[in-house]
Amino acid sequence: MKVYRKIIDVQSEGLHPTFHDVTKQVKKIVDESGVKDGICVVYSHHTTCSVMTQECSHDKTYFGLEYLQQDLCNIMEKLVPTCRVEGQYKHPGKEHIEFARTVAGEDPFTSLNTDAHLRSVFFGRSESIVIMDGGLDLGEFGFVYFIDWDQVRARKRQVQVQIIGE
Amino acid sequence: MKVYRKIIDVQSEGLHPTFHDVTKQVKKIVDESGVKDGICVVYSHHTTCSVMTQECSHDKTYFGLEYLQQDLCNIMEKLVPTCRVEGQYKHPGKEHIEFARTVAGEDPFTSLNTDAHLRSVFFGRSESIVIMDGGLDLGEFGFVYFIDWDQVRARKRQVQVQIIGE
Amino acid sequence: MKVYRKIIDVQSEGLHPTFHDVTKQVKKIVDESGVKDGICVVYSHHTTCSVMTQECSHDKTYFGLEYLQQDLCNIMEKLVPTCRVEGQYKHPGKEHIEFARTVAGEDPFTSLNTDAHLRSVFFGRSESIVIMDGGLDLGEFGFVYFIDWDQVRARKRQVQVQIIGE
Numbered sequence: 001m002k003v004y005r006k007i008i009d010v011q012s013e014g015l016h017p018t019f020h021d022v023t024k025q026v027k028k029i030v031d032e033s034g035v036k037d038g039i040c041v042v043y044s045h046h047t048t049c050s051v052m053t054q055e056c057s058h059d060k061t062y063f064g065l066e067y068l069q070q071d072l073c074n075i076m077e078k079l080v081p082t083c084r085v086e087g088q089y090k091h092p093g094k095e096h097i098e099f100a101r102t103v104a105g106e107d108p109f110t111s112l113n114t115d116a117h118l119r120s121v122f123f124g125r126s127e128s129i130v131i132m133d134g135g136l137d138l139g140e141f142g143f144v145y146f147i148d149w150d151q152v153r154a155r156k157r158q159v160q161v162q163i164i165g166e
Numbered sequence: 167m168k169v170y171r172k173i174i175d176v177q178s179e180g181l182h183p184t185f186h187d188v189t190k191q192v193k194k195i196v197d198e199s200g201v202k203d204g205i206c207v208v209y210s211h212h213t214t215c216s217v218m219t220q221e222c223s224h225d226k227t228y229f230g231l232e233y234l235q236q237d238l239c240n241i242m243e244k245l246v247p248t249c250r251v252e253g254q255y256k257h258p259g260k261e262h263i264e265f266a267r268t269v270a271g272e273d274p275f276t277s278l279n280t281d282a283h284l285r286s287v288f289f290g291r292s293e294s295i296v297i298m299d300g301g302l303d304l305g306e307f308g309f310v311y312f313i314d315w316d317q318v319r320a321r322k323r324q325v326q327v328q329i330i331g332e
Numbered sequence: 333m334k335v336y337r338k339i340i341d342v343q344s345e346g347l348h349p350t351f352h353d354v355t356k357q358v359k360k361i362v363d364e365s366g367v368k369d370g371i372c373v374v375y376s377h378h379t380t381c382s383v384m385t386q387e388c389s390h391d392k393t394y395f396g397l398e399y400l401q402q403d404l405c406n407i408m409e410k411l412v413p414t415c416r417v418e419g420q421y422k423h424p425g426k427e428h429i430e431f432a433r434t435v436a437g438e439d440p441f442t443s444l445n446t447d448a449h450l451r452s453v454f455f456g457r458s459e460s461i462v463i464m465d466g467g468l469d470l471g472e473f474g475f476v477y478f479i480d481w482d483q484v485r486a487r488k489r490q491v492q493v494q495i496i497g498e
Contacts, residue, residue, distance in 0.1 A: 003498055045462070047474055068283055070257075072287065075245060090403050091402075093389070114400070118403055122455070125385050137209070139211035142211055162370075162462045225422070233425045233428070237422050237450055245411065294458050
């Protein structure tokens with residue numbers, strides 16, 4: 001029984017939610033681990049990102065989003081509209097803006113990602129994927145996507161891959 | 167410390183989302199595993215299915231859905247309406263239909279399960295349930311349901327149960 | 333490789349959803365476990381509760397909810413309105429009320445927490461958090477919240493923390 005961890009670095013585009021297809025990298029990490037039976041947790045420690053498994057939808061929008069991803073964004077636009085101006089949501093409030101400015105050294109506009117914080121919790125920070133016969137059990141058509149919901153700016157992000165098994 | 171895996175086969179009805187109560191089977195697999203302390207991951211590799219733990223609601227609709235399940239379907243009908251015709255969602259696009267026809271050998275109408283793909287990611291592909299004192303910690307009233315959101319056709323599905331512990 | 337488990341006891345206020353910040357307690361349990369690499373599952377066996385990781389929003393409402401939490405409640409109020417009277421949702425039906433009264437010995441009004449059951453499944457029963465270098469990988473700004481969606485009454489709840497690793 002062992003634990004094996006690797007980090008995948010990704011870079012979002014901003015302007016729209018970014019769906020990073022990390023399937024190949026995750027499969028490679030499982031191979032490297034040597035684990036034949038166990039669990040692979042694909043995890044985000046960023047509070048505006050999520051992990052999703054879904055099929056490839058093939059067709060893409062002008063921004064490069066697969067059609068199913070765009071459909072998901074359209075639904076989220078109704079449920080949690082993109083934050084366009086302060087006061088649209090309660091967050092960020094005065095204390096948070098002060099914290100972001102003084103502690104994190106960030107421009108106030110970068111805190112207008114309230115929609116990204118809220119959308120991300122609907123889809124969870126991680127997916128736990130079964131490892132069997134030395135590979136990820138993604139069925140015939142499964143892919144692993146790391147979603148960056150933050151539209152305010154292009155950002156470097158880390159995808160954690162933690163494997164436990166034997 | 168060990169890893170133990172079993173598969174539960176289920177068969178949906180189509181026409182409506184199907185909620186398979188797999189509680190008894192999962193409990194039996196935990197017993198068989200001999201694991202006293204650990205984690206039980208109940209997992210779907212199907213991209214239109216989810217796993218949920220919830221209480222039994224007792225009362226049922228004509229289709230056999232417990233009332234809480236029907237309430238959930240009613241909410242999802244508002245958030246992600248059932249796909250009834252091509253063009254209602256962006257997915258499936260032309261390339262995907264071509265892929266489904268040529269690679270998967272499927273009739274185009276079977277790809278009109280866009281709502282099932284989208285609904286399933288809201289609830290996640292798996293639940294990780296704590297195993298303590300040799301049993302699942304489901305509290306007093308918890309049940310494990312495998313949800314098949316695909317309404318387009320009756321389908322055979324596999325529920326993966328992966329146990330890690332000692 | 334070991335399994336380590338502890339329970340955190342919390343007490344909700346009722347009247348509104350309660351967000352318990354359990355970050356410090358979970359970090360302390362990880363320390364106690366001695367696990368350096370692994371996974372920490374923060375889990376609810378209550379079917380009206382969820383676990384979420386999110387940043388601290390600093391500003392608070394009169395009820396003590398951080399602004400992001402209140403924003404989330406406002407969205408859920410639209411998606412799954414607070415249950416105020418029998419008949420608003422299909423659940424609880426007659427059989428369930430009879431079960432609650434006779435088996436669980438509960439007053440029928442306590443079953444008017446349909447919204448809490450439904451909201452909780454959107455956010456999942458658990459979060460699986462990566463443990464690396466002997467600590468929780470919560471990024472710079474992550475906190476762990478146990479959400480009690482039940483507004484009908486103040487309740488004692490248990491948060492399970494299950495750690496697997498080495």
